[in-house]
Amino acid sequence: MTPHPAKPRLSVVVVGFDMARELPRTVLSLLPPYQRGVTPDEVEIIVADSGSHEPVRRDWFPAEADVTVLRVESGGVSPCRAVNLAAAQARGDLIAVVIDGARMASPGLLRAAMDASRIHPDAFIATLGFHLGPKVQQVSVTEGYDRNVEDGLLNAIGWPDDGYRLFEICALGESYxxxxxxxxxxxxxxxxxxxxxxxxxxxDEGFQTSGGGYANYDLFDRATAEHAPPLIMLVGEGTFHQLHYGATTQAGGIQRRVKPEASLADLYAEEYERLRGRPWVRRHPKQHLFGSITHPAVRGLFFPAAAS
Known part of the structure; x- marks a missing residue:
């Protein structure tokens, strides 16, 4: 494979564990020409394989693309160490993180994020997350939704020809x-x-429970603290979770029992309080919206109360 000596503008870190089905789609969705308005030399992808039983192979991804695979054996069941190691070798001045390698992107996600970064050099630019299927997957898997059904949905919209049609076959994730x-x-x-x-x-690599516990919440809180650079939330772009029976998206979700006396939510809360010395409490930081209505379904998903 020919090396890519040019410095990209954006380095995208994608973390995966046992996602041989999902990762190729995710990476494809983060590369041009699927990503619109982005040239190949603007973006590099670093796939951090967090100890998959079947190691991630470079030949899963387009040979001509600037994609690097980093094998991380020492991360345990949390993605935090894998993210940090991959970010440390990123070449771009902007760093993106896809905390779950099963998350496909909408076609304008990278362009919109890079454009939003011009508003403030240290802005924290984020987006909403969706689940493929009719409901959040921790519910839909109890009602017959499985990988075969999901593959059928993707085939029905002709993915990847028009990635914005993902908005036709998704539901808002619980956090969103x-x-x-x-x-x-x-x-x-x-x-x-x-x-x-x-x-x-x-x-914070202290978050070591399955899936990273509240590590994602913790980073978001620190990034959007009072007096921090602006939080910019993208409208009309998002990520779409493919079914892979992850820590929080299998039947029961975060409330499923993992010990006779404790749910996954209990373990996450206990770990957070031990690390931070207080319970996690949701904050409500000021946000700035940036984007456009990219598909007719966007209005109802991004502004659900207004559409009802």
């Missing part, structure tokens, strides 16, 4: 149920400057 009316407690995708990411210290 208010749409764009209020800042969410976390994000499935963000972009910020390398300097800002480093100043934040990346993800």
């Amino acid at each position: 149920r208010e749409g764009a009316f209020a800042a969410p407690p976390e994000t499935t995708f963000f972009v910020t400057s390398r300097a800002r990411f480093e100043a934040l210290g990346g993800f």
Whole structure:
């Protein structure tokens, strides 16, 4: 494979564990020409394989694309170390993180994020997250939704020909149920400057429970603290979760019992309180909206109360 010596503007870190079905779609959705208004030399993808049983292979992804695979054996069941190691080798001045490698992107996600970054050099640019299928997947899997059904949905919209049609076959994730009316407690995708990411210290590797626990909430809270650079939420662009029976998206979700006396939510809350010395409480930071109505379904998903 020919090396890519040019410095990209944006480095996208994608973390995956046992996602041989999902990762190729995710990476394809983050590369031009699927990503519109972005040239190949503007973007690099770093796939952080967080100890998959079947190691991620470079030949899963387009040979001509600027894609690097980083194998991380020491991360445990949390993605935090894998994110930080991948971000450390990023070459771009902007760093994006896709915390769950099963999340496909809408076609203007990277262009919109890069454009929004011009508003403030250290802005924290985030987006809403959606689940493929009729409901959040922790519910839909109990009603017959599975990978075969999902593949059929993607075939029915002709994906990847027009990625905006993903808005036709999705539901808002639980953390994003208010749409764009209020800042969410976390994000499935963000972009910020390398300097800002480093100043934040990346993800706190003390979060070691399955899926990273509240690490995503913690980073979002630190990035949107009072007097921090602006939070910019994208409208009309998002990420779409493919079914892979992850820690919080299998049947029961975060409330499923993982011990006789405790749910996954209990373990996450206990870990957060141990690390931060207080319970996690949702904040409501000021947000700035940036984007456009990219598909007829966008209005009802991003502004659900207004559409009802």
